[in-house]
Amino acid sequence: MAIGDDVSRGVTAKASEPTDLTQDLMAIAASQDQGAYRRLFHEITPRLKSFLMGQGTVEPVAEEILQETMLKVWQKARQFDGSKASASTWIYTIARNAKIDRFRKEARPMPDPNDPSYIQDPPETGEQSVAKKQESNHIREAIATLPSDQLRIITMSFYEEKSHAEISEELELPLGTVKSRIRLAFGKIRNELKDMA
Template identity: 40%
Template sequence: MTETADWTGHIRRIQNSKDQEAFAELFNHFAPRVKAFLMKSGTTESMAEECTQDALATLWRKAHMFDPSRASVSTWIFTIARNRRIDVLRKERRPEPEDLAWGPEAEPEQEDVMSLQQETNQLGRAMAELPQKQRELIEKAYFGDLTHSQIAAQTGLPLGTIKSRIRLALERLRHSMK
């Protein structure tokens, strides 16, 4: 199962009813990926195991803060794993932007959630179609193998579409907070 919307439902079930079955399914899909990601990012096997468990525990605790009109579940898990890696490998704090958490009064539109999912799938396909060398360079950047001065800013991916989608979601959120 790779459909973003289905995983979004899992997060809702965790948020609404602390659904352990939903969590177990999500865990079985994502934990081995997070562990692979962390090991490719330079952590040892045992550290990656520990961090993966921490990351998935964080997902449970933050389930109510997930906004499916702005991020897919895999995007969100990536950010949690990345921050855990910075914490463990570099012993640094990770300053995050001010949170635009949405309450019940600002429930995202289903249409926005669907659109974001489409954009995310398109991004995934575009990445799969990149020449291998270019794709590897992008992966290296995300595994933390490139210093910031080595990162070339152009990914060659059509990020403009997903950016406008997220931008729209942010505008609606800002509007609902007024």
């Protein structure tokens, strides 16, 4: 008697009979056949557990990965393509990926609440606020002293956020000239700021 006949009559196949994993997987995909899923589950899970534990996974974790794998088999059975892989290869791939995902999550360190990136900066004092404003004014004044050709390139680069290549193309200048003018502008701004200090 074929396994398909057993399923249609609601009879469970004897444990000694070989289970056709592909047939059961296709029955799950076609109609979410619970009998086929039960047979597939009993046939493949002992081997999967042995596979996981053979790779150094402790039993409780292997059990969790196994449950996650079999849930995915139920949910994703329609994605199985027998022309690309056998049913057991497809299921083992799901198990392997579930194991990898599990260990990646465990390997990811928990955020450290004392990490400086999580600690807020103290509120700005009045003195810091005034100093920032003065610095900002000094920079604006220094930029205003630039020759118009340098000022245009600095404006395009830092305020309009254009790349050197875009500036070169837009102003019809060689790329080297654009970079040179930016360097000259920075040198001039630096000197102006020193004089203001």
